[in-house]
Amino acid sequence: MSPQPALPSWVTWRQRPFPDANLLLLNGRRPALVDSGFVGHAEQTAAWAHAHAGSVDLVVNTHWHSDHVGGNALLQAQGAAVAAGTPEAEAITRRDPGCCAAEYLDQPVGPYTVDIPLDDGRILTLGDADWEVVRTPGHTPGHLGLWQPDERLLVVGDALSDYDVGWVNLALDGPGAATTALASVQRLADLAPRVILPSHGPIPADPGAAFATALRRAQRLVDDPDGAVWYGARRIFAYALMIRSGIPTDEVEPYLHARAWLTDAARLLDRTPETLAAELIDTMLRSGAVVLRGGRLHAAASHVPVAPESLRVPYPRAWPEPAPR
Ligand SMILES: [Zn+2]
Structure with a gap:
């Protein structure tokens, strides 16, 4: 195994195989979980979060795909608020049939609501630290990253992983979706994080190398x-x-x-x-x-x-x- 960059003690991270996104818990006065896995594993997700944090005040979704929001309903019933990008928050509130692309992709998601819509640049206290919302559309139009400038931690959702960049939906989101995704990966790369926290796969050992590869892959989606x-x-x-x-x-x-x-x-x-x-x-x-x-x-x-x-x-x-x- 390649060495993993050191995480602060208030970050609990666990790599998780499909069909779930990785687990990321930010401990402190306001315990927060970033993404909540697939609906079929909601109870395991909530049990893990409670074991490590006691209670969860907030769930922040990087985007609404089924492997990221499946525990929302259960955690919300247990008292957590849910935060998500504004376009998704508005669609969820309207009960838009396109929500989560659940029907389109035939990937079930339990019903939830969004309590806190997130715009670009919003500062959120997660655990004890302040994180900045970095809107990174492409993989989905509402996709966002989270940036913690003191520790230089960057939550990238599905924008990139150790093995690839997030797929884009040119039919649903238009022919420009790949170009949008590429610009988002560039924006994340420009932050020059010390640690990349991806939603799938391991934490990349070398963030600079991970971005160089991801930018090449994202460019390929534009070119082809x-x-x-x-x-x-x-x-x-x-x-x-x-x-x-x-x-x-x-x-x-x-x-x-x-x-x-x-x-x-x-x-x-x-x-x-x-x-x-x-x-x-x-x-x-x-x-x-x-x-x-x-x-x-x-x-x-x-x-x-x-x-x-x-x-x-x-x-x-x-x-x-x-x-x-
Ligand atoms: Zn996704």
Whole structure:
């Protein structure tokens, strides 16, 4: 293992395999959890946070994807406030059907509300330290990072990880999404952090090198829009297989044909959904990203199983109206 930069004692960080984002707890007078994992593991997330902090005052979401907001509902029921980027906060309050891209991606999220909308430059006390909100759209339009200038800690969400940059959704967020994502990675790099805290994978040993690689990868998404669409499709499909503990072989193609993200990707790639679905399965089988086992297609990447019943939560269009708080 490569050496990990030292963290202050008030930062508790745990790398977590898919389908959950990493855990980051900021201890102090106002204990705060950054992102809350997948809905199927909400109880583990809350138990971990309580074991390390007693109670959680605030959950801050880097963005609303299902692997980052799945514990929000439970932690909120236990008394935590939720903070998220303003565009997401407004959509969540309206109960917009596009919330969390949950329906679009077919990734369940339990109903929650946002108590504190976050704009760029907002200073938040998390634990005992002040953190600055750094809006970093691209992976999603509401995506944000968090910057702690004294310790030079930078929470980067899905903007980059040790192994790649966050996928972009050119169908949902427009053809400029990759350029926006690249500018966001550059903005994060310009802060020159001592420690990068990513939502997936390990803490990069060398932040400068991690940014140099991430900038090259983000540039590639700009230069090769088709490649960017393929990259997103592979990530979304692998995630679908993870949270379902695989999909029976004969159900995989019908599953894909019914997905909005697949239909959109097919349009951008000038293919039929049927052709793209077959090609996606074939290329991922050949690369080893998915494997056939026991009559099901599984994601090969390391991940923790999810209880099937935990997937049965309503899409945001059917979420109850937010209760007055
Ligand atoms: Zn994400």
